[in-house]
Amino acid sequence: MGKVVVVTSGKGGVGKTTSTAALGAAVARTGKKVALVDFDVGLRNLDLIMGAERRVVFDLVNVIQGTAKLSQALIRDKRVETLFLLPASQTRDKDALTEEGVGEVIDKLRSVFDYVFCDSPAGIERGAQLAMRFADEAVIVTNPEVSSVRDSDRIIGLLDARTVKAERGEQIAKHVLVTRYDAARAARGEMLSIDDVLEILSTPLLGIIPESQDVLKASNLGSPVTLSDPTNSAARAYIEAAKRLEGEELPVVVPFERKGFLDRLFGRRAA
Amino acid sequence: MTFAAPVETKSIRFRARSFVAFTLTPEAPLSEWLESLDRWIGNSPGYFAGRPVVLNLNTLKPEVGQIETLVAELGLRGIRIYAIELDGSTALEPNLPPVLIGAKEATAGLLMQADSKGRPEEAGRAEEGRAEPGKQPEDRQPDAPATLMVKTPIRSGQSVFYAHGDVIVLGSVASGSEIVAAGSIHVYGTLRGRASAGVLGHSAARIFCRKNEAELLSVDGWYCTAEEMEPSLRGKAVQAFLEKDTLRIAPFS
Numbered sequence: 001m002g003k004v005v006v007v008t009s010g011k012g013g014v015g016k017t018t019s020t021a022a023l024g025a026a027v028a029r030t031g032k033k034v035a036l037v038d039f040d041v042g043l044r045n046l047d048l049i050m051g052a053e054r055r056v057v058f059d060l061v062n063v064i065q066g067t068a069k070l071s072q073a074l075i076r077d078k079r080v081e082t083l084f085l086l087p088a089s090q091t092r093d094k095d096a097l098t099e100e101g102v103g104e105v106i107d108k109l110r111s112v113f114d115y116v117f118c119d120s121p122a123g124i125e126r127g128a129q130l131a132m133r134f135a136d137e138a139v140i141v142t143n144p145e146v147s148s149v150r151d152s153d154r155i156i157g158l159l160d161a162r163t164v165k166a167e168r169g170e171q172i173a174k175h176v177l178v179t180r181y182d183a184a185r186a187a188r189g190e191m192l193s194i195d196d197v198l199e200i201l202s203t204p205l206l207g208i209i210p211e212s213q214d215v216l217k218a219s220n221l222g223s224p225v226t227l228s229d230p231t232n233s234a235a236r237a238y239i240e241a242a243k244r245l246e247g248e249e250l251p252v253v254v255p256f257e258r259k260g261f262l263d264r265l266f267g268r269r270a271a
Numbered sequence: 272m273t274f275a276a277p278v279e280t281k282s283i284r285f286r287a288r289s290f291v292a293f294t295l296t297p298e299a300p301l302s303e304w305l306e307s308l309d310r311w312i313g314n315s316p317g318y319f320a321g322r323p324v325v326l327n328l329n330t331l332k333p334e335v336g337q338i339e340t341l342v343a344e345l346g347l348r349g350i351r352i353y354a355i356e357l358d359g360s361t362a363l364e365p366n367l368p369p370v371l372i373g374a375k376e377a378t379a380g381l382l383m384q385a386d387s388k389g390r391p392e393e394a395g396r397a398e399e400g401r402a403e404p405g406k407q408p409e410d411r412q413p414d415a416p417a418t419l420m421v422k423t424p425i426r427s428g429q430s431v432f433y434a435h436g437d438v439i440v441l442g443s444v445a446s447g448s449e450i451v452a453a454g455s456i457h458v459y460g461t462l463r464g465r466a467s468a469g470v471l472g473h474s475a476a477r478i479f480c481r482k483n484e485a486e487l488l489s490v491d492g493w494y495c496t497a498e499e500m501e502p503s504l505r506g507k508a509v510q511a512f513l514e515k516d517t518l519r520i521a522p523f524s
Contacts, residue, residue, distance in 0.1 A: 150427055150445070150446060150447060151427075153426050153427040153445045153447075154426060154427040154428045154447070156426055157426030157427065157428055157429050160423070160426070199443075199461070200443070200445065200463075202424045202442055202443060202460075
């Protein structure tokens with residue numbers, strides 16, 4: 001039986017989809033069978049970041065409504081053999097998902113794959129609650145800023161109350177993934193420190209992804225950053241986070257700014 | 272030397288039971304009073320749902336016919352009257368709630384209800400209980416815990432309401448969440464949300480926290496928001512309590 005991991009956040013734009021793709025690809029590279037499911041019906045994005053937008057024929061809504069088989073809708077990644085994508089529908093409205101339907105699809109995926117990553121829509125509405133409903137674990141993506149952390153706290157509360165696991169009285173495993181961390185700005189006190197984020201959320205840390213142009217570049221190229229350039233700092237951070245998700249004990253290093261001699265002389269300033 | 276137990280000692284045990292009820296005290300003119308009640312219910316719908324309510328008619332002193340229409344009016348608003356307080360009358364019409372004798376404000380202890388109709392023994396017992404307030408704690412259910420222990424952090428958007436006593440939170444209380452307790456509130460993490468202690472009218476209640484980042488602290492209806500707080504009290508271990516009807520927040524040295 002595979003593990004179902006929901007990638008979620010309260011606030012939008014924190015990097016859920018990027019993180020889903022990067023973590024999923026990193027796990028799949030180790031040989032595990034991985035499915036990425038896009039729950040953001042109406043705004044599909046995961047297929048873009050995976051570079052599969054032109055290969056989408058059937059989607060999650062088709063599978064749930066029974067107009068397509070799961071095997072027809074799953075798209076196999078061209079780079080990694082064990083990586084699959086179940087895209088969301090852009091044309092249907094977000095009420096097309098039903099709880100029973102989602103439960104059936106997740107059960108089927110769980111029996112075939114080692115890992116099922118569910119990319120949740122932002123917010124606390126029905127779509128987000130359906131994405132987390134059947135999860136065993138949750139990755140809460142947050143930026144080191146107050147509004148994002150506050151909304152993540154709200155989501156953690158929902159994870160403890162509205163998931164099937166929680167309703168059975170079990171604990172859903174939760175991890176915080178801090179994205180877009182800018183060491184220079186954190187040092188100047190313009191961002192919340194990692195300690196502050198963890199203190200507010202009181203949830204274990206999965207990883208810290210540094211703010212990096214490479215992430216954006218990779219997204220625009222339609223490739224998860226962990227596949228396009230596994231050596232850059234963001235990709236390395238995602239690969240380590242994926243290892244922690246698989247249970248490996250790795251210490252998390254808070255990125256700090258390396259200042260060169262000239263930088264120190266002129267004092268680099270972000271705009 | 273064995274005797275059969277005398278029959279008289281095998282009597283039925285009557286015990287007093289105390290509970291807290293809300294009191295509504297209508298004032299003349301009644302239509303205006305009902306209007307303001309409607310406004311209040313509009314602001315907090317469902318407040319009276321399932322709560323015991325006592326109607327105190329000592330201020331209004333209506334006639335019997337008036338009581339009937341008043342009880343019906345309140346029934347329309349979803350308020351069920353459990354008993355009526357009216358000095359000088361021992362019993363009303365059988366279709367009206369029973370008359371309550373000698374009720375006390377909850378702040379002065381728990382309410383004692385004497386069911387004066389039909390069961391003189393029990394009424395007598397209740398009288399005794401009232402004469403000796405020291406006996407009252409024994410009348411509480413022994414297994415009802417007076418403290419709510421919350422072992423998980425209270426997340427943004429969550430609300431903890433405890434009408435029976437103190438609330439202890441081992442973790443932190445996130446901003447955007449609230450704790451409402453009839454007794455005191457103890458937070459061993461950081462208090463970032465709202466905390467209201469003594470909400471059912473208990474002015475001796477206090478709020479304690481290890482680190483004060485609260486949005487609002489309130490005891491028995493007297494409150495202090497984050498903006499009104501002394502900046503020197505933020506981030507400190509503090510307690511909040513009432514002193515001559517003002518809310519004081521004091522750091523622990």
